[in-house]
Amino acid sequence: MSATTKTPTVPEGRTASQASAVTRLLGDRRLPVxxxxxxxxxxxxxxxxxxxxxxxxxxxxxxxxxxDNGYLLVAAVGATFVILSGGxxxxxxxxxxxxxxxxxxxxxxxxLPLLLVIPLALAVGAFGGFLMGxxxxxxxxxxxxxxxxxxxxxxxxxxxxxxxxxxxSDSTVSSMAQTRVSLGLGELSIGAIVALVxxxxxxxxxxxxxxxxxxxxVGGNEQSALLMGLPLGGTKIAVYTMxxxxxxxxxxxxxxxxxxxxxxxxxxxxxxxIAAVVIGGTLLTGGSxxxxxxxxxxxxxxxxxxxIQFEGTLSSWWTKIATGVLLCAFILIQRAMTARKQT
Amino acid sequence: xAEPRPVLEMTGIVKEFPGVRALSGVDxxxxxxxxxxxxxxxxxxxxxxxxxxxxxxxxDGGTVTLDGKSVHIGSPLQAQQAGISTVYQEVNLCxxxxxxxxxxxxxxxxxxxxxxxxxxxxxxxxxxxRLGLDIDVTAPLSSYPLAxxxxxxxxxxxxxxxxDGEGSGTKVLVLDEPTSSLDRDEVLELFRLMRRxxxxxxAILFVSHFLDQIYEICDxxxxxxxxxxxxxxxxxxxxxxxxxxxxxxxxxxxxxxxHEHQLRSDVGETLLEAEGLGRAGGIAPFDLEIKKGExxxxxGLLGSGRTELARLxxxxxxxxxxxxxxxxxxxxxxxxxxxxxxxxxxxSENRKTEGLVPDLTVRENIILxxxxxxxxxxxIPAAQRDELxxxxxxxxxxxxxxxxxxxxxxxGGNQQKVLLARWLITQPQLLILDEPTRGIDIGAKAxxxxxxxxxxxxxxxxxxxxxxxxxVLRLSHTIGVLRDRKxxxxxxxxxxxxxxxxxxxxxxxxxx
Numbered sequence: 001m002s003a004t005t006k007t008p009t010v011p012e013g014r015t016a017s018q019a020s021a022v023t024r025l026l027g028d029r030r031l032p033v034x035x036x037x038x039x040x041x042x043x044x045x046x047x048x049x050x051x052x053x054x055x056x057x058x059x060x061x062x063x064x065x066x067x068d069n070g071y072l073l074v075a076a077v078g079a080t081f082v083i084l085s086g087g088x089x090x091x092x093x094x095x096x097x098x099x100x101x102x103x104x105x106x107x108x109x110x111x112l113p114l115l116l117v118i119p120l121a122l123a124v125g126a127f128g129g130f131l132m133g134x135x136x137x138x139x140x141x142x143x144x145x146x147x148x149x150x151x152x153x154x155x156x157x158x159x160x161x162x163x164x165x166x167x168x169s170d171s172t173v174s175s176m177a178q179t180r181v182s183l184g185l186g187e188l189s190i191g192a193i194v195a196l197v198x199x200x201x202x203x204x205x206x207x208x209x210x211x212x213x214x215x216x217x218v219g220g221n222e223q224s225a226l227l228m229g230l231p232l233g234g235t236k237i238a239v240y241t242m243x244x245x246x247x248x249x250x251x252x253x254x255x256x257x258x259x260x261x262x263x264x265x266x267x268x269x270x271x272x273x274i275a276a277v278v279i280g281g282t283l284l285t286g287g288s289x290x291x292x293x294x295x296x297x298x299x300x301x302x303x304x305x306x307x308i309q310f311e312g313t314l315s316s317w318w319t320k321i322a323t324g325v326l327l328c329a330f331i332l333i334q335r336a337m338t339a340r341k342q343t
Numbered sequence: 344x345a346e347p348r349p350v351l352e353m354t355g356i357v358k359e360f361p362g363v364r365a366l367s368g369v370d371x372x373x374x375x376x377x378x379x380x381x382x383x384x385x386x387x388x389x390x391x392x393x394x395x396x397x398x399x400x401x402x403d404g405g406t407v408t409l410d411g412k413s414v415h416i417g418s419p420l421q422a423q424q425a426g427i428s429t430v431y432q433e434v435n436l437c438x439x440x441x442x443x444x445x446x447x448x449x450x451x452x453x454x455x456x457x458x459x460x461x462x463x464x465x466x467x468x469x470x471x472x473r474l475g476l477d478i479d480v481t482a483p484l485s486s487y488p489l490a491x492x493x494x495x496x497x498x499x500x501x502x503x504x505x506x507d508g509e510g511s512g513t514k515v516l517v518l519d520e521p522t523s524s525l526d527r528d529e530v531l532e533l534f535r536l537m538r539r540x541x542x543x544x545x546a547i548l549f550v551s552h553f554l555d556q557i558y559e560i561c562d563x564x565x566x567x568x569x570x571x572x573x574x575x576x577x578x579x580x581x582x583x584x585x586x587x588x589x590x591x592x593x594x595x596x597x598x599x600x601x602h603e604h605q606l607r608s609d610v611g612e613t614l615l616e617a618e619g620l621g622r623a624g625g626i627a628p629f630d631l632e633i634k635k636g637e638x639x640x641x642x643g644l645l646g647s648g649r650t651e652l653a654r655l656x657x658x659x660x661x662x663x664x665x666x667x668x669x670x671x672x673x674x675x676x677x678x679x680x681x682x683x684x685x686x687x688x689x690x691s692e693n694r695k696t697e698g699l700v701p702d703l704t705v706r707e708n709i710i711l712x713x714x715x716x717x718x719x720x721x722x723i724p725a726a727q728r729d730e731l732x733x734x735x736x737x738x739x740x741x742x743x744x745x746x747x748x749x750x751x752x753x754x755g756g757n758q759q760k761v762l763l764a765r766w767l768i769t770q771p772q773l774l775i776l777d778e779p780t781r782g783i784d785i786g787a788k789a790x791x792x793x794x795x796x797x798x799x800x801x802x803x804x805x806x807x808x809x810x811x812x813x814x815v816l817r818l819s820h821t822i823g824v825l826r827d828r829k830x831x832x833x834x835x836x837x838x839x840x841x842x843x844x845x846x847x848x849x850x851x852x853x854x855x
Binding site for chain 2: 230
């Protein structure tokens with residue numbers, strides 16, 4: 001977004017209302033991202049001081065955040081597009097679960113080569129998203145309901161394929177899963193690298209293409225976007241298609257990470273994705289937020305998990321509790337920001 | 344100035360909605376380099392004609408010719424591409440994007456699919472500069488006041504087709520009520536921009552309720568009434584009285600009648616008494632006595648606490664201090680329900696967001712409050728309901744007189760009447776009207792004011808809030824003056840009270 005340090009000027013005859021530093025800070029759309037980044041840094045430093053004798057300071061601990069949460073990052077990037085446009089996608093987790101089942105079944109039971117299955121799975125995910133977007137736009141139905149239908153549909157399809165989990169012994173899959181790319185200080189998995197590429201692509205699309213700016217415009221004010229002559233339907237459908245594609249890709253990464261397909265994989269992961277987006281500072285009402293914020297949202301969620309693992313004695317449910325508290329706090333920040341804008 | 348060939352010609356335009364014939368065979372033409380006013384009362388079809396022209400509504404009949412070529416305008420995008428740009432009353436831009444983006448979105452300069460931010464900002468700055476405006480194009484639109492946002496909207500519409508050779512530049516600029524929420528300086532700034540564009544050969548269609556503004560800036564006007572064309576005139580050939588007569592289709596006598604009207608001098612016994620009623624951050628504690636049949640006008644600047652006072656009396660906000668007595672009994676006023684129960688009715692200034700349900704019919708909207716007062720367990724018999732609705736539609740002259748019409752499709756003045764009908768039907772003892780005449784035309788305004796007078800004659804107390812002091816002065820027995828969220832004075836209306844006296848009181852803030 002445009003960075004401005006100049007005080008906005010107004011036409012002569014009126015004096016500019018001198019915004020105080022606080023007002024300007026609260027009005028800055030980048031504030032939530034900065035808060036999340038600062039939070040991540042604070043948590044990381046706390047971790048360093050508490051667990052320095054247990055190897056928390058290893059660069060690999062940091063890189064593992066990407067390895068362990070790459071699939072979530074991809075899913076959350078897709079969700080960022082949807083939420084920026086003012087919508088919501090609840091089908092993410094089901095679509096991830098379905099993709100693991102679909103690919104495991106094709107690779108293991110049907111013996112198809114992985115290189116053929118990957119584009120197929122991505123196409124199916126994108127098509128699923130396209131259908132939901134089409135219904136949302138053309139029949140003017142709430143995205144909540146349409147994607148809720150998608151949630152049930154894909155979860156059901158998992159069980160149609162098989163009621164039991166399918167473990168993957170395909171050699172290509174296991175070799176891909178185990179491949180590590182060295183960065184000098186540590187190493188990254190293929191999944192983590194794919195996730196970072198997706199992140200970079202999303203950043204480029206949102207900020208340097210007309211489509212990306214349309215997503216912001218539609219989320220900012222749908223009626224205005226229409227009256228400004230922007231293709232509203234095309235934008236909305238594309239956003240859901242993108243989310244479907246990202247979910248399928250996240251499913252592939254999840255399958256690589258877990259090396260199995262299971263009808264109950266990734267139940268509720270759409271909520272993790274939404275939580276990451278919101279913690280990353282994107283307004284649920286749409287139109288304001290950054291994909292970089294989503295990265296920090298995912299990292300914060302991942303770091304909570306790591307810290308609880310390092311703590312050793314805490315139940316993993318504390319992850320959920322911490323997520324809940326954070327989500328609450330960030331919604332309140334959002335509220336403070338939007339309340340300021342209304343006055 | 345007028346050239347022989349109009350840039351835009353609309354012939355025999357017909358537009359129908361369920362139960363409403365909004366336009367029946369309207370002709371309209373627009374010449375390049377002129378500012379043309381589209382006049383008419385609310386519901387005359389101005390908005391509909393504009394929406395047909397800009398592709399929001401599709402035509403049911405008639406032809407549109409642009410630059411001599413017949414065109415079909417199916418969407419706002421097609422209208423823009425054809426060279427017809429619109430700036431609406433509510434600014435239709437994206438507040439979350441920067442000014443430059445708002446000017447360029449949909450046609451940003453790109454190279455290889457990549458938006459060239461630098462070039463876009465530079466071109467936006469040049470465009471803003473060329474039009475003589477001083478706006479930082481990199482700032483988010485939401486950091487500017489509404490007036491500047493409106494100017495940006497105009498810059499956007501003028502800029503259409505400037506880059507990439509798309510479209511052919513703006514030939515027709517439609518400004519739909521752009522001045523309704525601007526102050527005088529802002530209006531002048533807008534007019535300066537309009538004149539500049541006119542001199543560049545753009546044909547501007549201007550809609551405004553303010554007759555003075557029309558006479559200040561327009562060259563020619565087209566008058567509509569009830570969806571039909573009344574006439575096209577040069578502004579200099581038609582005076583304001585003549586114009587109003589054309590708009591309402593009758594002589595001004597009826598309006599004059601109100602000026603002559605003598606207020607009922609004897610008001611009844613005390614109806615409502617507020618003692619030390621106040622709310623922190625809303626309004627300082629005040630005492631107020633309202634008598635039966637009395638009209639109390641509240642005067643004060645926007646934000647002086649007029650609405651806050653009314654909301655306290657209706658229980659919409661909870662008071663921190665003080666008490667309210669209605670008809671001798673103390674009322675708790677912790678929720679609007681208490682007030683409604685005690686016979687208080689409140690017509691909000693935001694009739695769209697706080698009053699009417701646009702998707703329900705006129706009948707359903709009118710009956711809402713009465714049904715609420717009776718409780719949901721006792722539905723109103725259908726026959727009685729239909730009779731009541733028909734009575735009030737007739738009494739208030741709601742047009743169209745169709746109880747099944749959706750309220751959202753009615754004009755502003757008629758929506759206001761529906762809201763009034765809803766409360767009148769409950770036969771309140773005190774009617775609070777917050778800006779009932781805002782955004783409605785002169786005919787409907789006079790009707791609503793007449794109604795207030797006749798209600799007061801029937802013994803109803805009315806608390807009347809209006810921005811126009813003349814209106815308050817004309818209607819009220821007593822005038823409450825507010826300043827800085829405080830009731831500073833109560834003036835008893837009489838020959839010695841004038842608008843300048845009220846203004847003085849507002850300015851000095853002195854207690855009586």
